[in-house]
Amino acid sequence: MCVCVCPYSLQPCQVLDTVIQEAIDVMSNMGVFKRIEMMTVLTNKQRSLSLLDEDDDEDQYNDIELEVSRSKETSGHLSFLQNILEPYIEAYWLIGTQLLNLKDAVHKESDFLDSTKRCLLDRSEKDLTHFVESCSMEMTRNAIRRYSEMNIIKMGGVETKTRTVQIINRDQLIELINDLDSYRR
16 A cells, blocks of 8 residues: 555655655554564575675664554554544545556556546446545556556557557556555545
């Protein structure tokens, strides 16, 4: 999920890893997460496969796991975060499923946006959409831009007036849709 949403909440000078670490630190301080540190010793085989510097003589490192607290307060914090993220999850899932309908052909972006808008409105009218804001054109364009940045789709005709959309990594799109679906209500 973070792969889709986080880049739009970053300030220009921030690094994603830093933002995630800061968020984890804040949530740990709030008691939402409990940190469990474990010392891991590398075997020779693991060491040869690791990304550690070869000059580094240490055969052990700290591995940190996070455990979610089960308190009522924590439940409230997680529920709040879920409510904030759910419209994004639903929007990215909806746009992903619409992209699957493109097959592998190249389509005009305007035609894709029109058909997507009709589909989103139909879903909203039939109460199949939990969040009306997930049907907005802003969310749709953000999802398309993010899918393009993830090299799932290719945007063509940028220099001309006829922009196009084409799926270039169908398997990654299906995997992302399934991941997003696991977080939907």
